[in-house]
Amino acid sequence: MRQHQGVPDAVRLLSVRKVHGKQRGVVALNGVTVGFGRGTFTAVMGPSGSGKSTLLHCAAGLDRPTSGSVLLGEQDLGGLSEIRLTTLRRDRIGFVFQAFNLLPALTVWQNVTLPLRLAGRKADRDTVTQVIDRVGLGDRHRHRPGELSGGQQQRVAIARALVTQPEVVFADEPTGALDTRAAREVLGLLREAKELAGQTIVMVTHDPVAAAYADRVLFLADGEVVGELLEPTADEVARRMTHLGAWADERPQDGPRLTGSVR
Template identity: 60%
Template sequence: MRRTRDPKRPVQASAPHTSWAVELRAVQRRYGKGRATVHALRGIDLALPHGSFTAVMGPSGSGKSTFLQCAAGLDRPSDGTVRLGGTDITTMNENKLTELRRARLGFVFQAFNLLPSLTVEQNVLLPMRLAGRRPDRHRAAEVLGQVGLGDKGHRRPSELSGGQQQRVAVARALVTRPDVIFADEPTGALDTTTATEILGLMRTAVDGLGATVVMVTHDPAAAAWADRVLFLADGSLADQLDHASAQTIAARMTDLTTRHRRTAGAVA
């Protein structure tokens, strides 16, 4: 049975948490000025616990990408507060914010973003180097083993399949034991079988390693791997589903998209 969220109540787990993995309070993001102003986010309130897997969905133009960029410190909100692991990142200067992203966050993108001139092991160790830490080859071997690539450390990305390259990206995201892993359409360039393998890896990272994953996706089958699915519409949190099937998620997305088109048509 679908559960509909009270839009005035922040999204959070039932149990109290003194420190959330991801916390957004009254977050707004506007672009432009005057009549040309675009309200990409309209007062987002949510709190996500450590060790959780959250998927974010919504119609085109709903604010998914802006949400991820603001939550991950890649963009600054116009108003409101963002905290990661209890740290307020909203007013951090760019140098401090860069340090935090390198040391405490992991990223997985649709485009694998591996450096072709580096080996698999060197790509995995890159976040450590960028954070000014001594590269830990034992840790690299550990995470490569966890994603099933323990024997590929000396290969180049061009020698791997697309699915294997995304596995390297997941290993790279895990290597620093980050507070949060942000994933932006991580399975968008993969076939169904390989996508399932990657989603299984992220699910295992949450369940077995205590990682926190926040994933933007358009695919209900991918979102069904998450503990919770948040739905954005017109820059606001419209609904949520917990432990839902792909069919239930797809039905909710169809409903939201239909309403979004009707609203857009009425405004036009």
């Protein structure tokens, strides 16, 4: 699969296969090769059980593939010890999940700066202030999560993901627990991170409207990449997902694949 011409990959999976369980294991990813160009925003979609979250976890170094390689820039994650892998994730990768994963006893400021403290790095006050302001919580930095709405809590989680200035931000259903307005604000922040800071965003979602914020939508079925859309609209994504759902349910084992160019 080709990346955007002239754009190097921030993350690349090469023939990645992931099998869960040793006896009669379930194949979650079946030889996936795909790149995510630097400074791009990709949404990953597919039917339930298609391998979306497994792809995200392997790409982010949260899970090791059964075979194949994952590269973050030029670094092959496969040869790293758990300690080195943890350090790399902490320094070069940001995470946003559907569950906000904030510590309830800490303030907004303390939650945002937690990754820096865990890394033994001193938080630069100006940088932290700028990140919190960017997510629209400049007047709430002394508040605790319980004093914030769900949308505000997810914005804290995004600020926490961005404060280390990571190369790649992985987001797993980041709007799944939010109402329409809050979801739109969160997606706008992710797109802003791509456009203003040049960060690479990889987002798993089931929502065609959310996917339309991305530059590209990557479709998975049965652990394989089966198509993509560039510059997607919500209607185009919904139509493809409808087709893909029927295709995934009804095709024979060796039947035809969904057509579409893939990089």
